[in-house]
Amino acid sequence: MAHTDRDMTAAVDVLVVGAGTTGLTLALQAHDHGARVRVVERRPEPFRPSRALILHPRTLEVLRPLGVTEALLDLADTAPTARLHLGSHVVEAGLGDLALPDTAFPHLSLVRQADVESVLTRALADRGVPVERGSELVAVRDEGHTLRAVLRSAHSPEEVVPCAFVAGCDGPASTVRECAGIGWHGRPYAEEVVLADVDFGGTYDPSGAQVFAGREGLLFLFPLGEQAPWRLLATRASREGAGRDFGQPGPPVPQAELQHLMDNAGLEALIERLAWSARVPLQCRLARRFRRGRLFLAGDAAHNYSPATGQGMNAGIQDAVNLGWKLGLTAGRLGPGTEVLLDSYDGERRPAARERMLLTHTAFWAETSTGRIPSWARAVAAPLAAPVIPAVLGRRRLLAEAIRVISQLRVNYRRSPLSVDGTPRLRGAPRPGDRLPDATVSVGGPPQRLHALLARPGVHLLLQRDADPPPEVVTDPRVTVLRLTNSPGRGLLAVRPDGHVGFRCGAADPAALTDWLSLVGVVATA
The missing domain is CATH 3.50.50.60 (FAD/NAD(P)-binding domain)
Structure with a gap:
């Protein structure tokens, strides 16, 4: 090591x-x-x-x-709630215990x-x-x-x-x-983020995160302030002189400007104490x-x-x-x-x-643009749709699918040279390059969760119940071998250290497995 x-x-x-x-x-x-x-x-x-x-x-x-x-x-906070303020309507959304059975963490964490x-x-x-x-x-x-x-x-x-x-x-x-x-290509945004730690005293004391949708954009409140109880995040058109140190907090924002942003968003509260604030210029760039x-x-x-x-x-x-x-x-x-x-x-x-x-x-365009369509959607369409939003959010699978996309649970590396299918193919298993989902498995004792068994560094070989053992040359301590006794068959999966399937085969193929282990940097020794 x-x-x-x-x-x-x-x-x-x-x-x-x-x-x-x-x-x-x-x-x-x-x-x-x-x-x-x-x-x-x-x-x-x-x-x-x-x-x-x-x-x-x-x-x-x-x-x-x-x-x-x-x-x-x-x-x-692993069971956060968010209250969406859409005009005069308030819709509450739970972001904990989502319909994500294939992960040990079916929630957003604040x-x-x-x-x-x-x-x-x-x-x-x-x-x-x-x-x-x-x-x-x-x-x-x-x-x-x-x-x-x-x-x-x-x-x-x-x-x-x-x-x-x-x-x-x-x-x-x-x-x-x-x-x-x-x-480094891309461009700066015409909008900037405003951050602040604020205390409303007794004038405003809700629970959970708050989101206010207005014609000029969204305003967020999180109960995670570091110098005051609330962290405020809002967007607005960039101000001259804000600097170009993108992503870094710049000049402070006067309390009157923050109060104006809150008033425009429909947040009926007064800032009693402004502990810290900053303007953050933004960009969209990719190396x-x-x-x-x-x-x-x-x-x-x-x-x-x-x-x-x-x-x-x-x-x-x-x-x-x-x-x-x-x-x-x-x-x-x-x-x-x-x-x-x-x-x-x-x-x-x-x-x-x-x-x-x-x-x-x-x-970001939908959240911040002051163009006619997004402004209308936030200020007019969203409040009109507010009565049906709880029913939509109540469809937990729909919300869960959105979280899958946002959190990269759907990301795969199928086109990577590290993603190899052996012969014969193992049917009914994740494809090489896919994230390995969590599941309940048995390895000779009481049922356990698969991801808990893999919660250690290195490569993991998952053998089906009747699979031949891996070749004797696979003795590297960075390779863990698990036999899934509740999975009939003769196949195997090799799982990368980042939880993606790298190699899949429907039967023992010692040469192909050894080649893949060599490819990913695990040196096989006699």
């Missing part, structure tokens, strides 16, 4: 640049799959206050093998990004990997057999770190992306590639979304889980045989990012 005792200038396998949720997750995933990891963050202190407030079901699934999910759930970062940072510290704050990447030099990253900090004007890979998790203004010479050589991009360094549907933190974590195991299993054995595995990150996550971009762009 990864080394924890090292000289600060010693070589590492993965240098992670950026200690937000994406970088922290990537460091954990790479470490737990065998890499020596170092994490640097130019900010001397953790970023506060939080911008993201929601964890999706799929995000909790991919974090589970890293051993952090229970700690996150302890800090989250949790501050700051709390997520704290849990991930503690998990890294427990593994002997500190976050080095106040340390900034200046340049990267590719010397063929290795990279040399140049760091600068208050303690050292220049430190040269030999490393196999550099993972850029350093946000929209990514230094790693600049060093890699990777293009032209997520890899160049040994430099990789993840999270906001690779794609920038609007806040609609809560993709930022979730998409970044899912990027990190996809990339982290590939870097970890490749560490120490770079060569032509690893190119397919490393290239698969861009081939899998960039198409997923394009889909997210279309989803968020469409949702």
Whole structure:
């Protein structure tokens, strides 16, 4: 496994640049799959206050093998409610216990990004990997057999770190992306987000999240303020002088402007105390590639979304889980045989990012555009439709399907070179590239949930009841073998560390299985 005792200038396998949720997750995933990891963050202190407030079901699934999910759930509201204010109508929607039987997390979870970062940072510290704050990447030099990253900090004007890979998790203004010479296409939005922590005193005291739909856009209230009870989020046309540091909190917003936004949205409350506020300029951009050589991009360094549907933190974590195991299993054995595995990150996550971009762009237009159609829909059509909305929301499968799409439970990598169908095909099982659904299974004892059995790093081989055992050469400790005694047949599935099916076969094929294990970086030994 990864080394924890090292000289600060010693070589590492993965240098992670950026200690937000994406970088922290990537460091954990790479470490737990065998890499020596170092994490640097130019900010001397953790970023506060939080911008993201929601964890999706799929995000909790991919974090589970890293051993952090229970700690996150302890800090989250896993049965949130949202009250939709549509004119004079109020519609309540429950976002917990959705009709999602194939996941252990059938709910949206309200949790501050700051709390997520704290849990991930503690998990890294427990593994002997500190976050080095106040340390900034200046340049990267590719010397063929290795990279040399140049760091600068208050303690050292220049430190040269030999490393196999550099993972850029350093946000929209990514230094790693600049060093890699990777293009960044898209455009700024004409709208900006307004964030604030506010206290209404006794003038307004509802329960749960609140959403107000008005002609000028949506206004959200979450009971997750960090400096006051309520976090306010609203959109409006961008103001001149707001700056172009996209995604980062900019100048404060006067209390009178916030009160005006609330009044226009129909929120009948008075701000008694404004603890903090900021204007956040937004953009919609996608990197032209997520890899160049040994430099990789993840999270906001690779794609920038609007806040609609809560993709930022979730998409970044899912990027990190996809990339982290590939870097970890490749560490120490770079060569032509690893190119397919490393290239698969861009081939899998960039198409997923394009889909997210279309989803968020469409949702953001519906939420914020002041054009005639969306304004009419929010201010006129939605209140008229309010009486039938509870019946629609009552169709739990319909709401659950929307959550599947939003949370990337539907994302698949069927076109990836890592998705292999053996001969004969295994019928009735998930296709290679698909997410493995959770289910109740037996492995020789009482029934258990499948995802709980797979909640550890590495590759998992699932054998049907009558399948031949895997070949003797499969002795790598990063491969776990489970025989599902409640599943008749002679087939098997190989499940990747990120929970996607990689190999499927209807009967034992030792050569094909060994080839696939070699492809994904698990070295078979005699």
